[in-house]
Amino acid sequence: MAQTILAQRLAQQGVKEVPERFIKPIAERPASQLSSPNHSRGSVPVIDLAGLQGGSRQHTMAQIDEACQDWGFFQVVNHGIPSSLLQLVKDVGRDFFELPFEEKQKCAMKPGEILGYGRHYQQAENAVLDWVDCLLHYVSPTSLRDEENTWPAKPPNYREVMDAYAKELQKLISLLLALFSENLGLPSTYLEEAFGEFSLAFRVNYYPPCPQPNLVMGISPHSDSGCITFLIQDEIDGLQVRKNGNWVTVEPLADGLVVNVADMLQVITNGRYVSVEHRALVNNVKERMSIVGFYLPSTEALISPAATLTDKTHPALYRATKYGDYLSTYMKKPLAGKAHVESLSLQDKVDTNT
Numbered sequence: 001m002a003q004t005i006l007a008q009r010l011a012q013q014g015v016k017e018v019p020e021r022f023i024k025p026i027a028e029r030p031a032s033q034l035s036s037p038n039h040s041r042g043s044v045p046v047i048d049l050a051g052l053q054g055g056s057r058q059h060t061m062a063q064i065d066e067a068c069q070d071w072g073f074f075q076v077v078n079h080g081i082p083s084s085l086l087q088l089v090k091d092v093g094r095d096f097f098e099l100p101f102e103e104k105q106k107c108a109m110k111p112g113e114i115l116g117y118g119r120h121y122q123q124a125e126n127a128v129l130d131w132v133d134c135l136l137h138y139v140s141p142t143s144l145r146d147e148e149n150t151w152p153a154k155p156p157n158y159r160e161v162m163d164a165y166a167k168e169l170q171k172l173i174s175l176l177l178a179l180f181s182e183n184l185g186l187p188s189t190y191l192e193e194a195f196g197e198f199s200l201a202f203r204v205n206y207y208p209p210c211p212q213p214n215l216v217m218g219i220s221p222h223s224d225s226g227c228i229t230f231l232i233q234d235e236i237d238g239l240q241v242r243k244n245g246n247w248v249t250v251e252p253l254a255d256g257l258v259v260n261v262a263d264m265l266q267v268i269t270n271g272r273y274v275s276v277e278h279r280a281l282v283n284n285v286k287e288r289m290s291i292v293g294f295y296l297p298s299t300e301a302l303i304s305p306a307a308t309l310t311d312k313t314h315p316a317l318y319r320a321t322k323y324g325d326y327l328s329t330y331m332k333k334p335l336a337g338k339a340h341v342e343s344l345s346l347q348d349k350v351d352t353n354t
């Protein structure tokens with residue numbers, strides 16, 4: 001079995017040129033670099049959840065609804081998760097990646113697996129690789145958690161911090177799903193119930209500095225497969241979302257949490273909320289990290305457009321899919337923009353956002 005090619009190891013070896021395996025075809029390279037003056041930064045909505053209290057509730061609810069429809073991406077502030085905890089999450093993620101390789105290898109992905117420390121997804125032999133390493137594991141349910149094989153034993157506070165974060169995140173997820181349901185005119189528990197016994201997975205993404213950032217992708221354009229995704233990023237630009245054909249950088253905010261609609265929420269809302277294509281770029285100066293929480297439906301949940309969101313003038317745009325089936329196809333294929341969710345389309349082509 002060929003040894004996994006890890007971006008961090010290449011960066012540590014001081015390579016001056018990225019290996020062929022990482023070089024994107026010209027059409028897929030980042031056309032505008034983060035440092036270029038015409039790169040667009042900062043217009044992704046920032047929503048202050050403190051506005052849900054008192055007289056500004058209606059306005060805040062409308063902001064959330066518009067963000068889900070127009071962007072599929074927003075940042076929340078005053079979300080109830082202490083900034084000291086967000087900082088600890090970033091710290092333990094960084095501490096893990098700063099461990100010696102041999103220590104990190106203790107929770108390495110097994111051949112053919114995607115959980116643990118290693119590369120994103122299984123890549124075909126000849127696939128172009130993204131300039132990122134990751135640590136991916138489930139937090140819940142217990143049956144998927146596999147703490148022994150996929151969670152690191154070091155840093156020693158990793159588990160405690162990640163569990164504390166997961167607990168806080170769960171409250172925010174329940175709140176947002178109830179607010180989305182309300183905005184959609186559905187009973188407040190509709191979305192949470194439709195997704196069945198959810199699972200929560202965390203991925204720590206580590207993008208080392210890259211000697212030729214204009215030839216590679218940190219993470220290739222994709223939409224996320226699940227219901228909703230939460231992302232903590234450090235202070236380094238890199239995350240971009242696609243809006244009207246342009247890539248817009250999601251400005252790092254110290255206390256902000258990035259929220260994005262994922263594919264199954266797009267399906268259940270019959271395309272009213274959009275699961276937007278996003279990607280991450282890298283730079284040649286400083287490493288970047290993100291810690292991503294994926295809230296996923298039960299693999300047994302049959303996801304289809306909510307009946308009350310479809311009628312004669314708004315026919316169902318997607319066929320029903322069992323999430324487990326959707327996920328296994330998603331994992332087998334390379335990241336490819338919105339191709340996965342579009343494969344469920346009942347129309348020739350659903351052009352939801354771009």
Ligand SMILES: O=C(O)CCC(=O)C(=O)O
Nearest residue numbers: 203205219239280290292
């Ligand atoms: O690192 C980022 O900002 C993007 C990560 C991402 O999109 C993912 O892990 O699905």
Ligand SMILES: [Fe+2]
Nearest residue numbers: 222223224278
């Ligand atoms: Fe993503």
